[in-house]
Amino acid sequence: MWAVNLAAARQFHAREGHLRVPRKHIEQVETEAGLVCRQAGVGGPVGVKLGTWLDNVRRRAAKLPERRRAELDQLGMRW
Secondary structure (H helix, E strand, C coil): CHHHHHHHHHHHHHHHCCCCCCCCCCEEEEEEEEEEECCCEEEEEEEECHHHHHHHHHHCHHHCCHHHHHHHHCCCCCC
């Protein structure tokens, strides 16, 4: 799931230029054929509750592995 959520964050950032996502925002992401997602099965579009996910990630920032934190830092994540 991290990969799908991160893809949604990257897509939003590429389009909007920031990660100040409203809490109720849902980002539509096209998943790759090799990526299995609970919502979409294998491949196909999926709605990611990006605002909720980012809020949850912020709350758990101290427990995030350094690699994941760095991935979000590259997008200008405000902690």
